[in-house]
Amino acid sequence: MDNRLFIDSCFRKPVPRTPVWMMRQAGRYLPEYRAVRARADFLTLCRTPALAAEVTLQPVDILGVDAAIIFSDILVVPEAMGMELVIEEGQGGPRFPHPLRSASDIGRLSIPGAADRLGYVMDAIRTAKRELRGRVPLIGFSGSPWTLAAYMVEGHGSKNFRFPKELICNNPALAHELLEKTARVVARYLAAQIDAGADAVQIFDTWGGLLTPPAFREFSLRYIETIVREIRRPGIPVIVFCKDCAHHLPEIAQTGCDVVGLDWTFGLGEARQLAAGKVALQGNMDPTILYARPERIREEVRSLLAAYGPHPGHIFNLGHGILPDIPVDHARAFIEAVKEESPAFHTPA
């Protein structure tokens, strides 16, 4: 591996500068991505290894990020479990036309081997690894069981997620049945991504922050913990990103993960204190800062570097995915600012 900044930082080893990548970095803000999407709809892109690998590499080539993340979508997992997934252009996000609303709906879900129904993701990983030629590490990922279950039961994104919330209140045993099934598939899926060549994996818990603290522990974190335990391999860092959950950081750090991802609403200095040297931290610039002028972006980068302080164990990232209408020049200014400003916070070897 030519660039070990990301992997070393995941394990809190000294590095000459802070590594940086962006959640959703292979995305619509890049004209080169939009050019590929003009030829293939979103799901076709996910399912065509050569195209998925192509857009995976774009931000490495165009912006010089320190890690690639395989292009895919978290909802391919429920699809592999047997749910019809619909993603229509401009129709307000992906949806499952037949959401899970009964014990028999949940009973019908299958637990595929990862190679059975998600082989195209492993093919995309193998292709991307080959084309990366060791320049930077490749990150694999999955949604957390709770986040996937929330979509599967609601049927689509939602402000309140009424139906999954009702399920955990009124029928926690059935909720656990769904979460256990989903967790088994996610663990197999992430293990298969590592087998295919992923150098690190990230678990996205986008909707953990909608839960009360006891419900977060019972219905989200406990399944993340099981998965982390099952997929741990020497040298392959596991990142857990639970959005709107930074106040749960000490508990998240106890899942056995190496890195905790943070959204932008929590101070990085305070988070480092809560992490108590047990995990590295990834984040956490407000993605909307990228609308600002490049000088302002650089100021924010400096202020976050200072907030984390002069220590290893920080991977710079946005606090959530890059937004589709960000100018590419601003994304580039962000990456450059991290590269230029961060050496001052690291001790020369």
Add this chain to the structure above:
Amino acid sequence: MDNRLFIDSCFRKPVPRTPVWMMRQAGRYLPEYRAVRARADFLTLCRTPALAAEVTLQPVDILGVDAAIIFSDILVVPEAMGMELVIEEGQGGPRFPHPLRSASDIGRLSIPGAADRLGYVMDAIRTAKRELRGRVPLIGFSGSPWTLAAYMVEGHGSKNFRFPKELICNNPALAHELLEKTARVVARYLAAQIDAGADAVQIFDTWGGLLTPPAFREFSLRYIETIVREIRRPGIPVIVFCKDCAHHLPEIAQTGCDVVGLDWTFGLGEARQLAAGKVALQGNMDPTILYARPERIREEVRSLLAAYGPHPGHIFNLGHGILPDIPVDHARAFIEAVKEESPAFHTPA
């Protein structure tokens, strides 16, 4: 005042049981409210004191809550400052067709005396107070300057609030001009509500949780603090509710408010430790729990009472507004559960 449970709890005085009310308690989940709305659209209801007072009293009569909150909307303040406000049935929330996008847009905003353009709210308060005949206290309210400014600049609700975020990044001086103007209007407005008879006031910062910690301090909390200082009167508690900001509780408590409102994502016991006896706490049941069976609602009430512990200074509430499709029986079960379960957590006089 016949029922002093709410006011006494705001000042952390001993009470025989925990008081309870619900944010957005005068709302669509009540058939009696829907009957009034069948006769008048939303803004007409806000602007007609007799009708606003009627729906304000409904939850007192129907559910037996321990406080009423005047029926209105936070966006009547920007409207009074000169912005056209449109609320169309089923059209996805209120919007300002001409959002603030330039210095001259912001320069044109007027700073009305509260009586000039919002006199109908004071009339509604006077009518509601008269009709309440001292049964329970009446709460007045306003949006925080940041929350109002976010709507005024974006034009409507939003996931990312791109335009107000861009404004605070690229032109903080102009953002402060807008926030200062808005804060002056909000302070006058809340003072006028107290003059008209409001027994307590609540400031809603719905969108403070979208900001980074330094931006939250600079663009939201500092204006809340100014307002609290300007409107404080003996015996009239001030409640500050910043959604998704419980981790900022110690700073919110330093604004001089008497009560901090909490959403459901933060532990009430932990919040009490952070509050360190300086403020009372209001909250914080997950509003989606009201979809659950009444036994499950009661369990959750018990568990939150236990989390707060045997101390005065807790006002039971939801962590956000009651949702429009909650069965009335479930809302009633919630109120009854607080009344029946909470005496065990208070010392008899």
